[in-house]
Amino acid sequence: MRYYFFSLIFFLAACGNSVTMPQASIPIAVEAVPTISPDNSQLAAAQRNYNTLCAHCHGYGGDGQPLETAERTETLGYHTVPLHNSAGHTWQHPDQLLFETIKYGVESPINLYTMTPFGDLLSDDEIFAIIDYLRLWWTDDQQTWQEQLTTQFAENNPYWSESPVDEE
Numbered sequence: 307m308r309y310y311f312f313s314l315i316f317f318l319a320a321c322g323n324s325v326t327m328p329q330a331s332i333p334i335a336v337e338a339v340p341t342i343s344p345d346n347s348q349l350a351a352a353q354r355n356y357n358t359l360c361a362h363c364h365g366y367g368g369d370g371q372p373l374e375t376a377e378r379t380e381t382l383g384y385h386t387v388p389l390h391n392s393a394g395h396t397w398q399h400p401d402q403l404l405f406e407t408i409k410y411g412v413e414s415p416i417n418l419y420t421m422t423p424f425g426d427l428l429s430d431d432e433i434f435a436i437i438d439y440l441r442l443w444w445t446d447d448q449q450t451w452q453e454q455l456t457t458q459f460a461e462n463n464p465y466w467s468e469s470p471v472d473e474e
């Protein structure tokens with residue numbers, strides 16, 4: 307019920323604005339778990355992988371670390387786990403950098419919960435499928451913007467490879 311309420315607000319907000327640039331902070335329904343058709347086997351597998359390997363940190367609706375623990379994490383002086391939905395900034399990175407983050411992880415002393423590498427658990431295709439799953443949380447404008455970033459990154463980095471380490 308609450309989900310429909312939020313959807314209605316989105317709809318009304320969308321009618322009132324002619325948005326040309328992506329919006330960074332848009333209210334999100336916490337229950338925003340996308341419904342995937344089982345026929346779309348790649349995306350359905352991506353949802354299963356996301357829910358099994360990622361959601362306990364990034365949220366089942368891509369809404370990041372739960373508020374209660376986030377406050378404690380911040381009190382301890384650490385960074386919280388980022389959101390993937392339209393209120394976060396995942397959409398501000400090109401696919402290639404999202405891919406590298408997921409495959410190779412991020413080592414950082416300022417994170418209380420570590421973004422570990424998933425390259426041993428997920429194939430490159432499975433990682434790209436998860437990125438497609440994350441896209442479902444972005445607005446159309448954010449998707450267009452991020453697609454342009456991805457194209458630009460490819461143009462500026464013609465030698466970027468999905469497996470730079472393996473090719474040595």
Ligand code: HEC
Pocket residue numbers: 355356359360361362363364386387388389394395396397399404407408412414417418419420421422424436
């Ligand atoms: C133990 C908690 C944890 C798990 C599990 C986890 N992550 Fe992360 N993730 C993090 C943290 C913390 C960061 C922030 C890293 C940084 O930039 O310092 C992060 C960053 C990211 C980013 C970059 C986001 C951005 O907006 O900059 C992506 C994409 C990502 N994770 C995807 C995933 C995926 C996909 C999975 C599952 C396969 C996953 N994560 C599992 C904690 C986690």
